[in-house]
Amino acid sequence: MAALAHAVAGLAGTGDFIGLIGELGSGKTAFAREFIRARGDPREEVASPTFNLVLVYAFPGVTIWHFDLYRLRVPEETVELGLEDALAEGISLVEWPDRFGYFMPEERLDIEFHHSPNGGARTAALTGYGTWAARLEDLARGLAQA
Numbered sequence: 001m002a003a004l005a006h007a008v009a010g011l012a013g014t015g016d017f018i019g020l021i022g023e024l025g026s027g028k029t030a031f032a033r034e035f036i037r038a039r040g041d042p043r044e045e046v047a048s049p050t051f052n053l054v055l056v057y058a059f060p061g062v063t064i065w066h067f068d069l070y071r072l073r074v075p076e077e078t079v080e081l082g083l084e085d086a087l088a089e090g091i092s093l094v095e096w097p098d099r100f101g102y103f104m105p106e107e108r109l110d111i112e113f114h115h116s117p118n119g120g121a122r123t124a125a126l127t128g129y130g131t132w133a134a135r136l137e138d139l140a141r142g143l144a145q146a
């Protein structure tokens with residue numbers, strides 16, 4: 001999980017939306033924690049934004065917005081969370097991105113996390129939309145060489 005988060009963090013930039021999809025406990029927050037530490041401070045305390053809905057991490061050169069929309073029920077509830085600001089100013093990591101509904105950006109990376117059926121390591125499937133499709137090809141080449 002850490003290696004994937006670090007690899008994706010190296011490809012992400014201002015304006016990127018990264019949707020983190022999966023059941024409770026599938027690795028969404030663990031991925032976000034490693035991503036944030038990779039782009040900022042490796043010792044950064046990264047909490048789950050479940051109760052705050054959004055936490056913002058400002059580092060030199062990048063701001064990361066970490067959304068957790070689990071408790072939201074309709075897309076209209078997302079309007080006041082600052083997604084427009086997040087997309088303009090930084091990188092958005094979004095747990096439960098389906099809650100954005102029709103507000104979901106077309107240009108994005110979706111990462112779907114799965115529990116291993118035998119209780120082993122988790123798996124992740126990445127789907128890129130827009131420029132993320134080409135960036136994923138770069139990522140796959142880099143991981144294959146590692």
